[in-house]
Amino acid sequence: MKKTNAARILERLGIAYTLLEFDVDEDDLSAQDAAKKLGLPPEQIFKTLVARGDKSGVIIACVPGGRELDLKALAKVSGNKRVDLVPLKEVRQLTGYIRGAVSPLGLKSNYPFYLDQSAFIYPAIIVSAGNRGVQVSLSPQDLASALEAETGTLTRQTSTGS
Numbered sequence: 001m002k003k004t005n006a007a008r009i010l011e012r013l014g015i016a017y018t019l020l021e022f023d024v025d026e027d028d029l030s031a032q033d034a035a036k037k038l039g040l041p042p043e044q045i046f047k048t049l050v051a052r053g054d055k056s057g058v059i060i061a062c063v064p065g066g067r068e069l070d071l072k073a074l075a076k077v078s079g080n081k082r083v084d085l086v087p088l089k090e091v092r093q094l095t096g097y098i099r100g101a102v103s104p105l106g107l108k109s110n111y112p113f114y115l116d117q118s119a120f121i122y123p124a125i126i127v128s129a130g131n132r133g134v135q136v137s138l139s140p141q142d143l144a145s146a147l148e149a150e151t152g153t154l155t156r157q158t159s160t161g162s
Contacts, residue, residue: 031065
């Protein structure tokens with residue numbers, strides 16, 4: 001398996017991790033599909049979302065699969081009055097990553113990072129390693145420390161589970 005920028009960053013920081021690989025379905029880039037293929041619960045696979053606050057500008061939220069980002073909760077935690085997800089066409093320009101492969105590690109800029117507190121119920125969580133079909137497993141404490149994360153409840157349950 002080819003090492004990604006996210007893996008190189010973790011090595012430089014001395015953080016233990018494991019790379020996980022799975023076959024990608026280009027028509028289904030969801031955390032639920034990744035979880036199914038990796039044999040893990042969707043809540044342990046964290047998706048990285050790019051948002052923009054009215055006061056802060058671009059921010060990054062990392063939330064579990066099977067749950068939906070609560071924009072009002074993210075606004076509150078991040079000190080904004082309003083937060084919206086950035087349009088998909090801006091994601092690559094802002095992060096350096098394509099849809100389905102946005103890693104919280106190795107972004108083009110050092111954006112404020114917010115991690116849903118549910119991450120801490122697991123000894124390890126899974127986030128994108130920066131390539132479709134490649135994930136990195138690491139302790140949520142290590143991820144939070146590496147990215148100077150702020151944590152809070154950032155999600156709500158979805159009726160469809162996506």
